[in-house]
Amino acid sequence: MTEQSGKSSQTRVIFLLSLLLLWYVICKLEIYPNYLLPSPAMVLNTLKRGFLDGAYFPALFQSSKRVLIGYLTAVVIGSLLGLAISRFKQLSNTVGESLTALQSIPSVAWVPLALLWFGISESAVLFIVILEAFIPCSLGVQNAIKNIPPKLILAGRSLGCESFDLYKRIIIPAILPQLISSLRLSWAFAWRALIAGELFINGSGLGQTLELGRSLSDMSEVIAMMLIIAVIGYVADNILFRKLEESTNHYS
Amino acid sequence: MLKIDKLNLKFKANGFIKNLFNDFDLSVDKGEFICILGPSGCGKSSFLNILAGFEKNYTGSVLLNGEKILKPDIKRAIVFQDYALFPWLNVIENVSFGLKNRISNHQERFMQAIRYLELVDLVEHSRARIHEISGGMQQRVAIARALAVQPEILLLDEPLGALDDWSRRNLQNELIKIWTELKQTILFVTHSVDEALLLASRIVVMNVNSEKVLDIQLKTEHPRKIDHPESVKIRLLIKDVLNQKLKKNTQENAAQSSSGDNIFDPSI
Known part of the structure; x- marks a missing residue:
């Protein structure tokens, strides 16, 4: 590790500790009652109990399963749609245009329809996750293809690449860096949509546990869930996807 | 002709x-x-x-x-003003790009590419990434890439x-x-x-x-x-x-x- 990055991770730790301290002090001063703002120790206790009892594991498992299935489906649909829209002008004028409009609808707005169509079930959540996550992926692929320097395509064609080969050897590698960025964006959308959807359905999951905490007025449960959601989101985004992005840095 | x-x-x-x-x-x-x-x-x-x-x-x-x-x-191989090299490939992979359909063996493809890299004096840079070499060198790679298919x-x-x-x-x-x-x-x-x-x-x-x-x-x-x-x-x-x-x-x-x-x- 270089001195620079060692220093910046030091600052990060200090920042997080001071946030924690602030939270602790506010609780200690008893500005808000405990049932509105539980102390760090209470949340820590809830987390400890949840993990030691094993109560959180089914929730984590179910949520991960849902988000992975939904996300992967969305990525496949989104990438293929993006490729198709870039290839056919008619599609771009019709479907391509409406995607941008679709993107401005937040996932929660789909919940009533999803519940009506699929019932209070897992399928409703999957529907919302896929719907949310395929759009950034598709738009990203379209944009990336539009940005390929035309000369690269011509060079590829004059070196013997046509049709399928052109996709395999020129277009896909050329869009890879931007594709990974859109996968990252899609992931963030999928993760939010998952939690939003889970708030409304039965069974186990992070969203359901959070909602349960709300109905029992157990704010330390709510905050514990929020922390877990944040940590998983952070790990995926900043560790997994950043590594992937760095591996294509030499492209530009 | x-x-x-x-x-x-x-x-x-x-x-x-x-x-x-x-x-x-x-x-x-x-x-x-x-x-x-x-x-x-x-x-x-x-x-x-x-x-x-x-x-x-x-x-x-x-x-x-x-x-x-x-x-x-x-x-009919073409070389453009702005090189149009493939940045996701290194120098030798660029030069052997057009040989894929003609020579199935990977090793033989590289051997042929090396011959053309020799011609433009770039053998010692064969494993370099495109962004690591100068504009003049990039254009020499592009010329080698076009010549390698023996147009x-x-x-x-x-x-x-x-x-x-x-x-x-x-x-x-x-x-x-x-x-x-x-x-x-x-x-x-x-x-x-x-x-x-x-x-x-x-x-x-x-x-x-x-x-x-x-x-x-x-x-x-x-x-x-x-x-x-x-x-x-x-x-x-x-x-x-x-x-x-x-x-x-x-x-x-x-x-x-x-x-x-x-x-x-x-x-x-």
């Missing part, structure tokens, strides 16, 4: 339909180093696009060894336009070496008169209306000097022809009060 008869290309620009080439004829023999010289916007690049097979909506006949040119093919004709679209003086001179010598060693047929498009005089075995001059106005063989041996008597004579001739044609054009234009034509580029 390359035979062009009555070439015409119609295309739309700013709402005007423009006719390029005006029954252009050209016949290129094996082993010639032809420079197509003309002012900016005279259709030189469109001409190369037709030869490369990117543009097929022309009329007339364009034949390479009796075969009509309608799509890209490795028999019948090498098309060069102002390949030295983006380079600094030093790299340009270097690459000019490189091209002369390639031409003399490989007996490679080369068709080189440029707007620089001096470059054409240094390199070509034959110069074809186009005017702003993309008509052929001059077709001269150059006799002087390489390497040439810019102030060689033959060069000086031909330079004057070229400038004369282009200026005359320009004058005639402006008179015609004034008479017909038509607009939308290209303006002569004084930089040549």
